Amino acid sequence: MKKIALLLFPILLASCGQGNQTATAVLEPMNVMSFNIRYDNPEDSLNNWQYRKDRAANAIRFYDADIVGTQEVLHNQLQDLQQRLPEYGVIGVGREDGKEKGEYSALWYKKERFEVLDSGTFWLSETPEVPGSKGWDGACERVASWAKLKDKISGKECLALNTHLDHVGVVARREGISLILDKVKELGNGMPVVVTGDFNSTPESDVINHITNPEGPEHLTDARTVSPVVYGPAWSFHDFGSIPYEHRPLIDYVFVGNGVKVLKYGVLAETENEAFLSDHAPVLVTVE
Template sequence: MRKLFLLFLPLFAASCGQVKQQVSAPEPVNVMSFNIRYDNPEDSLDNWKYRKDRAANAIRFYDVDILGTQEVLHNQLEDLKQRLPEYGVIGVGREDGKEKGEYSALWYKKERFNLLDSGYFWLSETPEVAGSKGWDGACERIASWAKLQDKASGKEFFALNTHLDHVGVVARREGISLILDRINALSDGLPVIVTGDFNSEPESDVIKHVTDPSNPEHLTDARQASPIVYGPAWSFHDFGKIPYDKRPLIDYVFVRNRLKVLRYGVLAETEENAFLSDHAPILVTVE
């Protein structure tokens, strides 16, 4: 009997090892925040028609899994959908809740993620009213969100993308308070990823409110949490027109709930002095 047991022991060990190999460990997730600049005919050689292929190629080259885009007009959305068929997208035009105005479009890689739930709301006193403008804001502002499940690991994420007002001080402050409340209500304790153009620098009251550790709803700035930081300390350059030392950092990726930041980069690259946009994309890897 003892010989028989010893004979089968290696088979049991191999079987146990095989089971372990079938369990997929969570893979890192590449996250990008990218203000693509709206399709403005006055942009001359920086117009979208000259940039759309480069922008789409950058997204694919950096193997982005979750992508938050801002200032996306409907024709730009269609251009990106055509060039990035491997991505699903959530979002509506901010002016009418359909196709009018800019989208804060949230993209995810369909091959990697199941879309469990999604939605959007306006940054205003009436978040469910399409086209509503909030507080002292100059424009309608919107946030798009999704619950995603990694198909390989089964892990779930809550992702949100937004664009705060560029004029209204109250609109930025109240807008981020609304976003933090909605994240708390919608995320069900899942790991949280937030992308966006916040039109606020790191030392501003807005960003301090986002990252305030005394607030149980606070988020962590991926730049501050990353052991590797690549690129400049700014993101907005107006197609290179702003002097280098005057360029502000106003684009962010924030995280919460068990997400470890592995790397952070500002992609301030050019091709023959041509930029991807008037903003540099932010690329972050988390696990």
């Protein structure tokens, strides 16, 4: 019996070693994208959505995005992306009625990788739970859609939130981001967090400083500022190439918090035969 036990002991050790290697291997990085796809505007001529929808979907798939925060998504565009990206689930509602009317800040996730534990949408207004409510001096209704996701590979949980701040209202942007930071703290309860969006604010603005100020107890980190690898230009909005290169602003972001480590950051300012993905360049960040 002792001989059998001695023979089995190295096998058990080897099995335990393999198990540890497997546990380490499953902690795979995660690709997070922020992508303002530009609403389906008939006046966009050859830049209209009908000519871009296949490219937009292919870019998401090619860059193997695990989580994608999209902005300016009308319901027909949501359906187009669902048809082209069946491997993704989506969370969000139309901002005008909480159903299908108006733009979505739609949050996409790989169904094979994530289990949705909880999700929802709130309005950036004084009454965030009221569908269609417009906040402060905002020109439009604005929303944030979020999900608590469990990574099926690692078992880890994280909070993902996606938004689009107002393009006119100064107070709406300031108060909107304060509300978002409060909600991230409330919903995330200390779990790792990624926040994507079009913030209509440049890096030196009060809005972005409010988000990233390390003295703020709810602050988040701009992934670009801590990434060891930064690829692409320092801008994200180009208006289908009409803005002179030196005047193009960076207004699209991925923010991280609560222990999320940034590995790579890129702005995907690519074209296909001079045709654009959108009037914004997507931002892609690899984290763990």
